[in-house]
Amino acid sequence: MSDVLFVAEHRRGDLRDVSYEGITAGRELADALGGDLHVAVISGSVEAFAESLNTPAVDAIHTVEAGEEFDHDTYAAATEALHAELDPAALLLPNSVNGLDYAPAVADSLGLPYASDAVDVAYDDGLTVTREMYGSKVETTVDVAGDQFVVSIRSGEWPAASGAGEASLEAFEFDADSVDDGARVQGYEEVGSGDVDISEADFLVSIGRGIEEEENLDLIRDLCDATGATLSSSRPIVDNGWLPKNRQVGQSGKQVTPDVYLAIGISGAVQHVAGMKGAETIIAINTDPNAPIFDIADYGIVGDLFDVVPALIEEFE
Amino acid sequence: MKVLVTVKEVAAVEDDFEIDGLSIDDRYLEYDLNEWDDYAVEAAVQIAEAADEDVEVVAATIGPERSEETIRMALAKGADRAVRVWDDAIADQTLLDVNAKASVFEQVVAEEEPDLVLTGVQAADDALGATGVALANRVGYQWAAVVNDLDYAAGDDVATVRRELEGGVEEITEVDLPAVLSIQTGINEPRYASLRGIRQAQQKEIAPHDLSDLGLDAETVDGALELTDMYEPESESDATIFEGGAEETATELANVLRDKGVVGE
Missing domain, CATH: 3.40.50.1220 (TPP-binding domain)
Known part of the structure; x- marks a missing residue:
């Protein structure tokens, strides 16, 4: 139990930058823990996404076929199933708007401590997370008890991983049809267009x-x-x-x-x-x-x- | 129907402040209702005002006795009553974690059985941004995080929300009730409390509960997160700062703008 699992994020066909930043953060943490970095990509064109995410920092990539776009019930259920399978020490998720929509539920279901919006993470016989409070007026360090935890990372804080890697690719069996459909995404709209760009x-x-x-x-x-x-x-x-x-x-x-x-x-x-x-x-x-x-x-x-x-x-x- | 709104008194920090151990020295703090919660209260009150049926709006907070003054502002703006949870065991925490907050509000939800729970996206002080979604998961409600538009009429089984994604994109989602929605700033125009509202709020109930009242013990809130240090981030500034009065600094700034060639004729 020294591995790290990071779940990538994409929207409308594109991986978001935080996906590559999370690989860097995950690699650092995996090295400190002495484990492997697993990256999961859920829904959409998972094989194409996996190819892009296959950078030297990654040990294994898990693809989960489940619809096209983010929905929190699918992401939560798939992440929990992956967690059960891989039993990682650290689960890293993006502290994005979609991260806010499923990370707390995953941590709660897994019964694990949750440290959100990390700007830095360090492991030395225990996890220490750096995060801001009071609208960036102060920085704090937070010790997280236990040997398994969930951390969400702020975008833009780690350099993006790049280059071609040799991670193993595995399709993860997941029954997307069994997921609750009590929240149904109807579509997207670009807002903020107007007279001036x-x-x-x-x-x-x-x-x-x-x-x-x-x-x-x-x-x-x-x-x-x-x-x-x-x-x-x-x-x-x-x-x-x-x-x-x-x-x-x-x-x-x-x-x-x-x-x-x-x-x-x-x-x-x-x-x-x-x-x-x-x-x-x-x-x-x-x-x-x-x-x-x-x-x-x-x-x-x-x-x-x-x-x-x-x-x-x-x-x- | 019943709408529960979680609210929090938070402190704003003055520009110049001092850190005392693991917290900001109280002299530099000004307490107020969390900005996001102000919008959540407004959203709840608007549902109640537009309804044909009776809608009760209950505010719930985790906070010390001092916070009652702030919670009363939510009552002055139209919430019907409030529940305030506090305990020595909560006061002892350096950082009350998401699990602790969800455990407390889980009991409040069990007692109140609301149809809809509105929270702020985050609290301005600890910025955990997680209580609403963790609570929803705990009590088996549906949820949506970062809602900046809410189409819901009292009694409906489904709410249509817009979630404010990054980069000017909104996701339109139908959410079955009962549900927890975390409310983003800008979703509405929070009202100012009227004098009449403030007067009425004096008569409204703020029911205090400790953990044992909720059937919880101190261990429930003794979380896995411990604050170990607080400090001012080191300034990374290498900006050229113009010194002097308004005229002098404006002249220097004007010269920069002219140099950059961006000032149109």
């Missing part, structure tokens, strides 16, 4: 919680007018209904890669950063010198946006 803009001025009131958005609109920038925002602004969904940058919104991204009053939560870290130049204006946005910024002003933005508008008028 912020992912096409060269210069984005992006506004966050720091704007405080809806009326204050006019100040940022004035800045956009003065500079020719396109207006975007972090999640709270869209949640409040102050801007439409097509303006939202982040994990659940748009991924953007402008030449310049000017983040105003945005703290830089990991979900936001996931959507804009590919910008060529990142500039931040924030009152909090410890805001994580400064970790990825190239230029910064620690100051009140209500002082700095009017001065900046004047520069271009």
Whole structure:
């Protein structure tokens, strides 16, 4: 019982990045445990997925034929069956939106400890997980008791595995028809299309919680007018209904890669950063010198946006 | 019908703070209703308000006596009554794990027998993001995580939800009741409590329970996770920070924008 089982994730025909990152995390943990890394891929074109996942870090790949797309009952049942068969020390799952929809159920059914949203894992006579609390304000280490556990990993924290491997490929017998169908996926919809495509803009001025009131958005609109920038925002602004969904940058919104991204009053939560870290130049204006946005910024002003933005508008008028 | 909403009082941390052992020094914390739960309460109250039949909305929390002030805000916004679970054995945990939370709420569900349970996607403090789905599995309810649209009328056997996947894609799913739905921010516009609501909330019940009231013992909540360290993440910043007043820093920033050639005429 020293192996690691990682369950890959795919959607609408494509493996998601976290699948390759999980292989790296799983390999590290398997080495620390002195065991093998097993990777499972459930539903969809499992054989093609298995070929892509067959990187040097992987010892064995298990394919589970079961429908086309994620549904939590199938994933939970298949993962539990694989766990029973392989009896791994560690079960690693993505802390994605779909991970949130089945990992807690799997851990509960297996009666195992569950540590979610790990940004690092280490094993030395016991598992230690590093995770954030209070919206990334602090990092914590958590010791997990026992010799079997379930851990979900945050995307973007491990490098993606690559290269061609020689893992064994095994089709796992699983009766998908016996799974509960009390939650039925009807389809998917792309949201956030609209008049403006912020992912096409060269210069984005992006506004966050720091704007405080809806009326204050006019100040940022004035800045956009003065500079020719396109207006975007972090999640709270869209949640409040102050801007439409097509303006939202982040994990659940748009991924953007402008030449310049000017983040105003945005703290830089990991979900936001996931959507804009590919910008060529990142500039931040924030009152909090410890805001994580400064970790990825190239230029910064620690100051009140209500002082700095009017001065900046004047520069271009 | 009955809707159970799990709620949590969480602390927001000031920009400057100090860590005292395994927690943030209380002087830098401001307690409030967990943001996600605020949306879950609103979703529950909207179902009740739109219903022809009688819908009872019950808030359930794991929290100390101090949290009653916050829980009363959920009552002021329209929940009918609340159940508050606390115990010395819970207070003793460095990090209350998912199994412990699911075990407590399992007993609350057994007692209340709700048709629908709404939770927040996660709590802003521990960010475990797992209680709702673990609870559903425990009590044999269906579930959906990260719901940002809910089409449900009281008495229906099926809820149609949208799950907010990454990258601007939503999954549309039918979920049979009874069910647990974890609610994402932005699903609705949480109301402010009215003065009348706040007054009425003073008369509403917040029933305290300890573990033995729920037929549980201290071992149930003595979880497998133990917090061993808390620290401020090291800043990885290599940003050029412009110093000075608003005018000076704005001038420097304007020069950068001109250099990059992105400012249109």
